[in-house]
Amino acid sequence: PARWTDTYLTWMDNLKDWCISRQLWWGHRIPVFYCEDCGWSDALMEDTDVCPKCGGHHVHQDENVLDTWFSSQLWTFATQGWPDDTAELEAHHPTKVLVTARDIIALWVARMIMSSLYFTDEVPFHDVFIYATILAKDGSRMSKSKGNGVDPMELIKMYGADAMRYNLLTLITNNQDVKFDADIDKQTKALIGSPRTEQARGFVTKIWNASRFVQMNLDGYVPGAPKVETPEDAWMLSRLARAVSEATEQLETYNLGDYARNIQSFFRGEVCDWYIELCKGRLLDGTPEEKLQVQRNLVYVLDVSMRLLHPVMPFVTESVWDALPASGLDPHDAEFLMVAKWPEPSELAAFVDEKAEGDFELAKRVISCVRSTRARYRLSPKAELAVAVRCGEAEAEVLAGQEAFIKNVGRVSEVSCGDVQKAEGAVSVADGTLEIFVGLGGLVDLAAEGARLKKELAKAEKDLASVERTLGNQGFVAKAAPEVIEKKRAQAAELTATIDQLKSQIADFE
Structure with missing residues (x-):
């Protein structure tokens, strides 16, 4: 960087004399x-007990050891069989990237480059990725x-290696250092838990x-x-092609945090929550031809997805992929x-269909609003609404073409x-350029629902006032632990959001 x-x-640019000798017992x-x-x-590559100058036998080797960093600077080539011209040296030197910490840029990175140029006439690696320092929950250095x-082994024991690896990668941002959310018992120093790693384990389970x-x-x-038979097929294969392109570019440019977060958003939010759900109808009730084609589409989407997810979750993806047919x-x-071919963006470019994506996303917005309304008013998933x-002409034309899909998936x-x-008797839901009216007449007692919501609003406003009084108390803020204050602030933000939502719902009945 x-x-x-x-x-x-x-x-x-400021090289100084370097004492390469250390008086240690090891090294x-x-x-x-x-x-x-x-x-x-003289310095010799091999041991000798005979002086090459006078032939004398009173020869001894220096008793001291090389400085640790002097030894380490030889790492890139000495581990590959150098000074012999070995197959390992030919295959692995130079390599592409070194991943390391910022505190050893001068101690190790610069010295490896220097010694490699001197002894092999090659730069040992072309990129150096400096990773973030992982800090404790309060921002202090772990020690x-x-x-x-x-202890990583405790995290793995509690949540699994994939979950720990994934959580660490999602922490990466443009800032150099990151805070790890693990709670530690102050008395025993034992790991209590890590909410983010637990969420990551949930993603492993989803996969x-x-x-x-x-x-x-x-x-x-x-x-x-794979073949496009339905709007969701066209949307999914186009989104898959874009996911391959984005993941490839993010990995090649070392945007590992964006890669980890985006690949989860794609697989969980698009493959699982939408495409697999929409394929169930054809799998269960489709003709033999429809069932076979949707099977082929699903296998292909899952196969490519496992390849995209493998760098961040190697164990679960290896297991899933091993069980998949071709x-x-x-x-x-x-x-x-691990050694299978990475999906190349050019190979999926033919699937990219901007219109199919745009049309489907518009229909998704309508369906999502219908679903949220159904959940908000506790309506049966079988009740048709x-x-x-209300939208512009262009959007109306697109939605008209998606009418059958919206009715089928949204239970409309x-x-x-x-x-x-x-x-x-309808309630209004705004979503960007769309205003969606969902009819509730006969399904909801509007008067009773309005009264219930007003009661909830009064309670939420009372709770918020209490929290704000606490936060406004300077004595409390001065004495309370940082985590307690942060918890109160989070509670205030949650109550504020709840109040805004309740007011919006109440407006539907007035």
């Missing part, structure tokens, strides 16, 4: 030999003396369950190419997912779009 370039260059012994008979001394360090559903519905499956576009002939969408009895008016 540019902000660390000066750290590297300052050391290189690489200095390969310098001395003759007590004639005074000869054994403070007892605020988190596993989604894959199990697909695998359990592959009776009669025969490999074949898709129509990939023979699935690699022994492990009349929906009117009728859809009208354009310059429509709110009907009596």
